[in-house]
Amino acid sequence: MTAPKTIRWGILATGAIAVTFTKDLLVDPKTRGVNHIKHTVVAAASSSSKSRAEQFLKDTGCPSDAKAYGSYEELVKDPNIDMVYIATPHSHHYQNAMFCLEAGKNVLCEKAFTVNAAQAKALAMKAQEKNLFLMEAVWTRYFxxxxxxxxxxxxxxxxxxxxxxxxxxxxxxxxxxxxxxxxxxxxxxxxxxxxxxxxxxxxxxxxxxxxxxxxxxxxxxxxxxxxxxxxxxxxxxxxxxxxxxxxxxxxxxxxxxxxxxxxxxxxxxxxxxxxxxxxxxxxxxxxxxxxxxxxxxxxxxxxxxxxxxxxxxxWSQPGPGGGSGWYNGFAGGRNAEGEGHGMFWEADEAATALVEGRKEGKYEGLAESILIMEVMDEVRRQGGLSYPEKIETTKYPVQL
Missing domain, CATH: 3.30.360.10 (Dihydrodipicolinate Reductase; domain 2)
Structure with a gap:
């Protein structure tokens, strides 16, 4: 039997969704019947301080040799990262994802993918130009x-x-x-x-x-x-x-x-x-x-x-199981002992795509992510809702 391929993750931002994702990510994939890939975290970055990144690594049970960075610039320069998970607010997704792609990193970016369709198209074009994997992290699709x-x-x-x-x-x-x-x-x-x-x-x-x-x-x-x-x-x-x-x-x-x-x-x-x-x-x-x-x-x-x-x-969520002493949840909520939150399924898909050489997700490709952003653009147009230009723009880089 072929040994599972280990995908090395970098976590960009250290808020609540990053905590939930990372704890799920580090659960042994065999607990959900996945045997061809494994996950590890090699680095995490907080834009506020290195100490916050250090605490994040400790709180999520990352390997002791995982690196803590106090800036996203340091994270994307880390040569040991195969995939970056972007966990910032969606207002920042475009700038953060473009930053990672420009640095040559494969990207799994939280939903909503971007603020508008123009930004999503620009990211897709950049990923294609750089021959990199890019996927919107709509975790529910992979359940x-x-x-x-x-x-x-x-x-x-x-x-x-x-x-x-x-x-x-x-x-x-x-x-x-x-x-x-x-x-x-x-x-x-x-x-x-x-x-x-x-x-x-x-x-x-x-x-x-x-x-x-x-x-x-x-x-x-x-x-x-x-x-x-x-x-x-x-x-x-x-x-x-x-x-x-x-x-x-x-x-x-x-x-x-x-x-x-x-x-x-x-x-x-x-x-x-x-x-x-x-x-x-x-x-x-x-x-x-x-x-x-x-x-x-x-x-x-x-x-x-x-x-x-x-x-x-x-449909229960798998995980380490009862008696493991392991818990996950989101934003103060807590699932039953040993029960995962369900974010590992999208991580498995992103890792599998890397192993297979695919550049986008199987259950929601980039064209569909862009189309859904176009629908939301039209909803906002009809409702008269726009956001500040600094987060709607496709210009890069823009300081937010």
Whole structure:
């Protein structure tokens, strides 16, 4: 048996999402049935201080010889890094990713990929120019649950998908939780608002079920109609967006299909937080597939067919297991002992692509990431929402 290939990661930024990703990354892939690759962290960088990077390495259980850097410049110069994971706010993704690509580093960049489609296109062009791997880290796409849902669709069990309803909303009480207006969820300087942070998951479910499952040679971009509600205190972020999409298809493929993607800071997909109502409903003439919240980390599906068949599945996240003393979660939340958060699946895909020589992700290529950014651009255009020029620009470098 061939020994697993070890991919050496550098972590750019040390906030909450970086902590969750890195802890998941260091879980032995064999615990999830992955045997051809392994992961290690060789360096992490904080833009604020080297000591913060040192603490991050310690908190996430990185190898003792991993290097801590107090600047991103030092990180990208490290010759031992195979892949950089970018964990900054999406307002900074374009500048950070371009910086890494210019330095010759392969990149896995957190969602939303960029602030707008022009930036996403520029990154894709740079990656192609440099012959580097580049992928948007939409972790949900790589869950076995998501693979199962897409396989149900392509198998034809519910017939051609006619309609998708997808919501990712959280009742956050933004005036109380983010009262200074500086939090990334509402701060226009960080491209704040529901759309780019939460709505990306609603659109992810629409696209992975109603676009990605169509033959690549025939699928077409959707027409978009949107309504956007501005967040009052800042007037420059959305607190709610509703998007109606029409996907053109041939009569033989079922004709045009519709989708409604919604997101909100102020109301919740499941008000009691117990996931009792499906956040995603994928409907065809022979039945529907339900996915229960949260949309970004679902663990339950339900297939309901017209003939009365009902198939329910629970999807636990693997990890070191009970009794391991290991925990992960996000932003203060904690999963059951030994249960991973689910970010290792996207890391496995990025590593596998490097081993196979691919330059983009298998379940969401760069063209699809760009298309979704174009949809969000159109939502913002129709809603009259723009961000400061310094984070919308494709100029590089720009100091943020």
């Amino acid at each position: 076995p649950l998501s693979v199962y849902v897409r396989d149900l669709i392509t198998s034809g069990r519910i017939g051609p998908v006619a309609r998708v309803l997808a919501d990712n909303s959280m009742a956050l009480n933004p005036e109380e939780s983010f009262n200074d207006g500086k939090h990334r969820m509402v701060n226009p300087d960080l491209a704040g608002g529901a759309l780019l942070d939460l709505g990306i998951y609603s659109l992810t479910w629409v696209f992975q079920t109603l676009y990605h499952t169509q033959p690549e040679s025939t699928r077409q971009p959707p027409k978009v109609l949107a309504a956007l509600k501005s967040y009052g205190p800042t007037k420059a972020a959305d607190e709610a967006s509703t998007i109606v999409l029409n996907f053109p298809r041939s009569p033989e493929a079922g004709g045009d299909a519709h989708a409604v993607a919604t997101t909100s800071l102020r109301v919740a997909t499941a008000p009691a937080g117990n996931g009792d109502a499906p956040g995603i409903r994928i409907q065809g003439p022979n039945g529907e597939i339900q996915v229960f919240p949260p949309a970004f980390r679902p663990t339950r599906t339900k297939l309901i067919l017209r003939d009365g068949t009902v198939e329910e599945k629970n």
